Amino acid sequence: MGEKLKIAVQKSGRLKEDSLKILKECGISIDNGKDQLKASAFNFPLEVLYLRNSDIPQYVEDGVADIAIVGENVVIEKQKELEILQKLGFSKCRLAMALPKDVEYNGLEYFNGKRIATSYPNSLQLFLDENNLNCDIHVISGSVEIAPNIGLADGICDLVSSGSTLFKNGLREVEQILKSEACLVANKNISGIKQAILDRLMFRLKSVLAAKNNKYILLNAPNEKVNDIIEVLPGMKSPTIMPLAKEGWSSLHSVINENDFWGVIDQLKLNGAEGILIIPIEKMVL
Numbered sequence: 001m002g003e004k005l006k007i008a009v010q011k012s013g014r015l016k017e018d019s020l021k022i023l024k025e026c027g028i029s030i031d032n033g034k035d036q037l038k039a040s041a042f043n044f045p046l047e048v049l050y051l052r053n054s055d056i057p058q059y060v061e062d063g064v065a066d067i068a069i070v071g072e073n074v075v076i077e078k079q080k081e082l083e084i085l086q087k088l089g090f091s092k093c094r095l096a097m098a099l100p101k102d103v104e105y106n107g108l109e110y111f112n113g114k115r116i117a118t119s120y121p122n123s124l125q126l127f128l129d130e131n132n133l134n135c136d137i138h139v140i141s142g143s144v145e146i147a148p149n150i151g152l153a154d155g156i157c158d159l160v161s162s163g164s165t166l167f168k169n170g171l172r173e174v175e176q177i178l179k180s181e182a183c184l185v186a187n188k189n190i191s192g193i194k195q196a197i198l199d200r201l202m203f204r205l206k207s208v209l210a211a212k213n214n215k216y217i218l219l220n221a222p223n224e225k226v227n228d229i230i231e232v233l234p235g236m237k238s239p240t241i242m243p244l245a246k247e248g249w250s251s252l253h254s255v256i257n258e259n260d261f262w263g264v265i266d267q268l269k270l271n272g273a274e275g276i277l278i279i280p281i282e283k284m285v286l
């Protein structure tokens with residue numbers, strides 16, 4: 001049997017579903033038996049190890065897994081020698097400091113000498129050192145937001161995304177420490193056959209991610225406006241232009257970045273574009 005690349009993904013939790021989804025979008029089918037902690041792909045030389053998110057950086061550094069999908073904040077917290085190959089665009093959150101909502105906060109100095117509860121002591125310590133602050137860090141592994149209410153700490157440092165957990169616990173975010181999203185990480189010494197497999201996986205992943213960030217755009221325009229519209233429309237090379245059955249009109253096709261779309265749309269309309277259609281792209285090979 002040929003060599004396989006080993007990928008660690010979260011066993012259960014916020015990252016699991018999207019991690020398996022992105023592998024599927026890369027055309028990789030995994031044979032998942034119930035409660036299996038190890039599985040193989042049918043159609044790609046990949047073995048999947050299901051592990052705790054917080055254990056993954058260690059396993060990748062040790063080479064037990066070659067690569068992994070893990071929260072960037074955990075990579076930073078665990079301070080392991082890993083390579084971040086690709087941000088994956090899901091599980092976006094931030095590590096932030098929060099205080100009871102009625103505390104008067106006038107800046108970082110406030111934290112000097114205070115007790116802060118967190119599950120991320122290394123990331124917090126780095127932030128405190130950078131800002132010449134001294135705090136008493138109290139490490140707890142979950143439900144951090146409850147700490148100020150039960151007299152365990154003056155403030156907290158925890159992950160925030162919608163902010164609803166802070167709100168429900170009468171807390172307010174006052175400082176952001178870092179931003180995080182799921183990312184693909186790798187051991188620093190992958191070589192030979194495994195590197196070749198990883199290159200194939202990365203090629204697929206980049207096509208999938210590019211497709212997610214771009215949309216296919218079709219529109220109709222009077223011929224005399226086509227040049228103005230081309231100016232407005234960024235494309236992969238240049239837009240495709242085809243004559244419409246209706247005399248004096250053309251159809252333009254192009255690719256547009258999701259982030260540019262709403263900025264460009266008004267200019268397209270001002271330049272006479274009609275019947276604008278935006279269509280998702282499944283894969284985009286660059």
Ligand SMILES: Nc1ncnc2c1ncn2[C@@H]1O[C@H](COP(=O)(O)OP(=O)(O)OP(=O)(O)O)[C@@H](O)[C@H]1O
Pocket residue numbers: 010011012013014015051052053054055070071072073074091092093159160161162180181182
């Ligand atoms: N509220 C949130 N919104 C978005 N992403 C989040 C949120 N909370 C955590 N994350 C991200 O998802 C990752 C996984 O979180 P999850 O709570 O599933 O696991 P965990 O607490 O790290 O536990 P384990 O080690 O048991 O797998 C976190 O490391 C972080 O990157």
Ligand SMILES: O=P(O)(O)OC[C@H]1O[C@H](OP(=O)(O)OP(=O)(O)O)[C@H](O)[C@@H]1O
Pocket residue numbers: 014141142143144145158159160161162163164165166
């Ligand atoms: O800003 P919000 O959208 O409310 O999300 C933030 C919450 O999500 C995470 O906890 P999680 O639900 O993962 O629970 P856990 O502590 O058991 O991991 C994090 O630790 C916060 O408590």
Ligand SMILES: [Mg+2]
Pocket residue numbers: none
């Ligand atoms: Mg969590």
